[in-house]
Amino acid sequence: MLNGKNILIGITGGIAAYKICELIRLFKKQNANVKVICTPNAMNFVTKTTLQSLSQNEVYVDQFAIEDFKPEHISLADEADIFVIAPISANTIGKIANGICDNLLTSVACAFQKPVIIAPAMNSGMWNSNAVQGNLKKLDNEGYHILAPEDGFLACGTTGRGRLCDIGKIFDKTVEILAQSKTLLGQKIVVTAGGTIEEIDAVRYMSNYSSGKMGICLADRAYELGADVVLITTVRVEKPYEIIGVKSAEEMKQVVESEFANADCIIMAAAVADYRAKTISDKKLKKTEENEITIKFVKNPDILKGLCDMKTKAKGKTPLIIGFCAESEDLLKNAEKKIAQKGCDFLIANDISRKDIGFASNYNEVTVFRSDGGMKKLEKATKKEIAKQIFEEIYG
Ligand SMILES: Cc1cc2nc3c(=O)[nH]c(=O)nc-3n(C[C@H](O)[C@H](O)[C@H](O)COP(=O)(O)O)c2cc1C
Structure with a gap:
């Protein structure tokens, strides 16, 4: 041995x-x-x-x-x-x-x-x-x-x-x-991680509970397998591979898209906010006499869909696109619908309604959907182990 x-x-x-x-x-x-x-x-x-x-x-x-x-x-x-x-x-x-x-x-x-x-x-x-x-x-x-x-x-x-x-x-x-052979040697793998941070004013923002752990474990695993890894993250980490820190969905979209041409695989594990404040005040919003205030939100770009559309239009070699979806109800039905709508190669569905897995937990349990209709449930395990199994599903 x-x-x-x-x-x-x-x-x-x-x-x-x-x-x-x-x-x-x-x-x-x-x-x-x-x-x-x-x-x-x-x-x-x-x-x-x-x-x-x-x-x-x-x-x-x-x-x-x-x-x-x-x-x-x-x-x-x-x-x-x-x-x-x-x-x-x-x-x-x-x-x-x-x-x-x-x-x-x-x-x-x-x-x-x-x-x-x-x-x-x-x-x-x-x-x-x-x-x-x-x-x-x-x-x-x-x-x-x-x-x-x-x-x-x-x-x-x-x-x-x-x-x-x-x-x-x-x-x-x-x-x-x-x-462990370095099966991903020469492959460029781009991973996104963490919840996007959508500013409201000079001191406030809207975000979500994503810890970035799943994305980081995926990037770590890709690195272990010899890949050239780029982690685009809203969470500060120090790693032996390239880290690009971002905040908002808009910023994440720009960075991910700039990596598209050279990537062999893009894994969108970040929790991207669906909406952002329509206007961002550069000063702190003042408290008023009113009991209610209204902040107008506008839709954020759908980064995953954008990447899949780029892939459809691109000529020559294109990256594998892997999406994540976090659902709190009808997980399987919604995931099946999403993979068809977005057009990604794989969609990893996780159930965020469970307290023992998902957001901030070190554990996860996911179902991997393939664009050809196949699916596989990965039973509850550490996120490190789930990351290992996801790469086995993607690369066989
Ligand atoms: C009898 C004896 C046993 C020790 N066993 C341990 C031990 O099991 N683990 C540990 O961290 N330090 C242990 N120490 C303390 C270390 O030897 C000490 O912190 C030393 O500075 C370690 O140096 P090193 O890390 O350069 O080898 C022990 C000290 C003595 C005298």
């Missing part, structure tokens, strides 16, 4: 460091090339001799051991297919999340462009701290694969969450990621 794969293992100063000897053995049994970087603190927990014997390679600790005029943090990052940091300490999580590069392991992590798995292990208090959770959230947003610790008896004598996850889990995740 791992024949010839270059796996870089990072070990930090945690009591679970000894368990990584078994992980190295598992990788070596599958014919992987394994190199190990330890933080200086990790050397208090495991010996170079053990790690060198198991990996059959030098163990790297010193940031300034420069060979062949190429610093170690660049050459180790260049040659590895994946970086597995286990156990990762609270300290190293904090450093990587904040771009601190004060030892070889953190410098390699900062320079690393390929998948990184991190398996934290620490005392429950540390795990539950706002600092650690905040730093992990940052890393999660940047696409790090986080294998959360498990509940159990901890080396500090307490019981709780913090134990390094099972070594088998780290092994399986590594195999899973390395097996």
